[in-house]
Amino acid sequence: MGEGYSDWDIVVIGAGAAGMMCAHVAGYRGRRVLLVEHAKRAGKKILMSGGGRCNFTNLDAAPRHYFGANPRFCISAMKRYSPYDFLELVERHGIEHVEKAPGQLFCADSAKPIVEMLLTECEWAGVETWLSTTVERIEPLGQGFELLTSRGRVRCSSLVIATGGLSIPTLGASGFGYQVARQFGLEVLPTRPALVPFTLTSQWKSRFEPLAGIATPVIARCNGASYREPLLVTHRGLSGPAMLQASSHWLPGDALEIDWLDGIDAKASLFRARIDTPRRSLGGWLSDRLPKRLALALAQWACEAVGVSAETTLADLSNARLEALTAQLCRFSIKPAGTEGWRTAEVTMGGVDTQAFSSKDCAVRDVPGLYFIGEVLDVTGQLGGYNFQWAWASGVACGQSA
Structure with missing residues (x-):
C-alpha cells in the first residue's frame, strides 16, 4: 500500500x-x-468476571435470555456457535471447569x-496483537479503511x-x-448500566444497613419480569443475582417488588401457624424461614405498615x-434511589442498533467491510454466562466471514 x-x-x-x-x-x-487493544493486557474484563473465575458460558444460552430492540438478531450466530462448541474448545485446552x-x-x-487459551489460539492462527495501542482516527479508503494509531498508520480491507x-x-x-x-x-440506542446493584434512599439505606451481609433467596419483580434468585444486602443497597437481573428491566422512578418468602403460600402458612402456634409473633414465624x-x-416494617405492634x-x-401482612412480605415494594452505575455494572444495556446489520456475520449492510461484535451492539444477556456466549458466537460469526 505504500511506505509507512x-x-x-x-x-x-x-x-x-x-x-x-x-x-x-x-x-x-x-x-x-491485526488485533489492537488500548489496554496493557488483553481480556481484562474476562479476568475479573465471575468473581475472578469467569462464568464463561451457559448451556441454556438461547435467544429468550437476551434483550434488545431487535431481539431476534442474536438467533443466527447463537445457533451456529453453541455453548457446547465453546466448551469443546475449553476442554481441548485442558481447562478445568x-x-x-x-x-x-x-x-x-x-x-x-x-x-x-484465546491468546494461544490467536498466536497459533498467526494473529499479530498490539497492546497499549490507541486508534486516533478511522477513515474509509477505497475498498477498505485507514487507521491512524499510536504505532503508525494501518490499512485493512475489513474492520471489526x-x-x-x-x-x-x-x-x-x-x-x-x-x-x-x-x-x-x-x-446508537440509549445506553444504561445493567446487571448492577441498586442504591437506596436515605430512609431505606438506614433500615437496611444493619442487615449488610445477609443473603436470602427471593423472587424479584420489575416491569413484568420475574427472577427467583438470591438477594444480598450490602452497605450501599441491594445486590445479589436477583437484584442484578432486575436491574436490566429497571428505569429511574420504577419500583421493585420483592417476595421475601420465595414463592411459598405465605397466606395459607400464616393462617395455619395462627392455629398451631397462636402465641408466636410474626417475627418468630419469619425466623424459621x-x-x-x-x-x-x-x-417490624410489615407490622408498622399494617398498623400493629x-x-x-x-x-x-x-x-x-x-x-x-402477607402482602407486605410477598409484595414488598421499594423504589431504589438508583444503581451503582457504570462503576460496577457487568454489562451495557443498549448500544449500536442492530437493524443496520446482517445477523449472519454482524456486518454493516451499507458499509462494506465494517463489522461490530459483542457488547458494543444492542444485545444484552441475562446474568449467568449468557453475555460471554454472545461474545463467542458473534466473534465466530464475524471471523468466519470478514
Whole structure:
C-alpha cells in the first residue's frame, strides 16, 4: 500500500472476549489479522468476571435470555456457535471447569486460563496483537479503511469493532465503539448500566444497613419480569443475582417488588401457624424461614405498615391483618434511589442498533467491510454466562466471514 503503512486483511479493535474470538477464527482462514487493544493486557474484563473465575458460558444460552430492540438478531450466530462448541474448545485446552448452578459453567480456579487459551489460539492462527495501542482516527479508503494509531498508520480491507460497552471504566471501557458507529451513520440506542446493584434512599439505606451481609433467596419483580434468585444486602443497597437481573428491566422512578418468602403460600402458612402456634409473633414465624436479623426487621416494617405492634401474637391478628401482612412480605415494594452505575455494572444495556446489520456475520449492510461484535451492539444477556456466549458466537460469526 505504500511506505509507512502496515497492511492487513482484517483489523480487530478490542482484545476482549469477542475480539480475540473473531481474530483467531479469521486467522485460521488464512486472513492476515491485526488485533489492537488500548489496554496493557488483553481480556481484562474476562479476568475479573465471575468473581475472578469467569462464568464463561451457559448451556441454556438461547435467544429468550437476551434483550434488545431487535431481539431476534442474536438467533443466527447463537445457533451456529453453541455453548457446547465453546466448551469443546475449553476442554481441548485442558481447562478445568465446574457447573456452579444449572447450566452456568465457571473455571475451577481462575479466569486466567480462558485468556491464555484465546491468546494461544490467536498466536497459533498467526494473529499479530498490539497492546497499549490507541486508534486516533478511522477513515474509509477505497475498498477498505485507514487507521491512524499510536504505532503508525494501518490499512485493512475489513474492520471489526469489538470495543465493548461502558461498563466498568476502570477496566478500560469507553464509548469509542459508539463514536465509530456514529461516524459511519449508524444509530446508537440509549445506553444504561445493567446487571448492577441498586442504591437506596436515605430512609431505606438506614433500615437496611444493619442487615449488610445477609443473603436470602427471593423472587424479584420489575416491569413484568420475574427472577427467583438470591438477594444480598450490602452497605450501599441491594445486590445479589436477583437484584442484578432486575436491574436490566429497571428505569429511574420504577419500583421493585420483592417476595421475601420465595414463592411459598405465605397466606395459607400464616393462617395455619395462627392455629398451631397462636402465641408466636410474626417475627418468630419469619425466623424459621429467613435469617433472624432479616426476619425481625421485615416483621417490624410489615407490622408498622399494617398498623400493629411487632409483638402482637398471631392469635390476636384478624384475617384482614394477616392478609395485609402477607402482602407486605410477598409484595414488598421499594423504589431504589438508583444503581451503582457504570462503576460496577457487568454489562451495557443498549448500544449500536442492530437493524443496520446482517445477523449472519454482524456486518454493516451499507458499509462494506465494517463489522461490530459483542457488547458494543444492542444485545444484552441475562446474568449467568449468557453475555460471554454472545461474545463467542458473534466473534465466530464475524471471523468466519470478514
